[in-house]
Amino acid sequence: MASNVASELILFIASLLVAGMVAGGLYVVTQDISDGITVRGKDLAYNLRLNFEIINDPENIPTDNTGAYIFYIKNIGKVPFTFESNSIIVFIDGNMIPSSNLTFVNLNNPTSNQLYPYDVGEIHVATSLSSGYHKIVVVLSNGKQRALIFRIG
Numbered sequence: 001m002a003s004n005v006a007s008e009l010i011l012f013i014a015s016l017l018v019a020g021m022v023a024g025g026l027y028v029v030t031q032d033i034s035d036g037i038t039v040r041g042k043d044l045a046y047n048l049r050l051n052f053e054i055i056n057d058p059e060n061i062p063t064d065n066t067g068a069y070i071f072y073i074k075n076i077g078k079v080p081f082t083f084e085s086n087s088i089i090v091f092i093d094g095n096m097i098p099s100s101n102l103t104f105v106n107l108n109n110p111t112s113n114q115l116y117p118y119d120v121g122e123i124h125v126a127t128s129l130s131s132g133y134h135k136i137v138v139v140l141s142n143g144k145q146r147a148l149i150f151r152i153g
Contacts, residue, residue, distance in 0.1 A: 050144060051077035054136065055120070058150040068103070068126040071136060071148070075115045081140055083115040090125060091137040101126040 055072045062070045075081065082088075083106055085099035103124035106112050115121045123138070129152045139145040 046079065047142060047144065049078040050081055050140070050142065051075075052081070052115070052138075052140070052144070052146060054138060054146050054148040056148060056150060058148060061150050061152065064124055066124075066126065068101075068124040069129070071123045071125065071138070073115065073121045073123060073138065075117050075119050075121075078117055080114040080116040080119075082113055083121050084113045087141040088123070089139040090123060091139070092125065092127060092129070093134050097125055097127060 052073055052075050055074045056070075064070055073083070083104050085102050085104060088102075088104070090097045090102055103122075103126075104113075105122040105124070106115055106119060107121060108116070108119040125136075131152055133149055133151050135147055135149050137145055137147045
């Protein structure tokens, strides 16, 4: 009789240990999924608040005194973004423009490298383009991009 009780007690303790390990494993997995959803939700919320547009007249692209083309970028989102050559990539007709050929000017605050909501900035692109239609694509560091098809007279 005593050996029966001892073996049942051992089985009971073993089953409690197994149940505890399963519960602990489920907790860790559930917590990991929850943390992932939280991080992804914050990233998605930020990306939804981050927005910009290229606001040029596509039929009349201005140039500066060096001959570089000027493209106007307006932050139409709710959060600022970095407005400089190491955080923005510019493509024209599918060719990446080297950062050395780009100049960024914040028209509302020339000393700032941040483009705040409702601010307008200029991207000066030093490149030669033939007459006709071209396409510029501006890509922010988070991958958000905008395109404009424009004409050079």
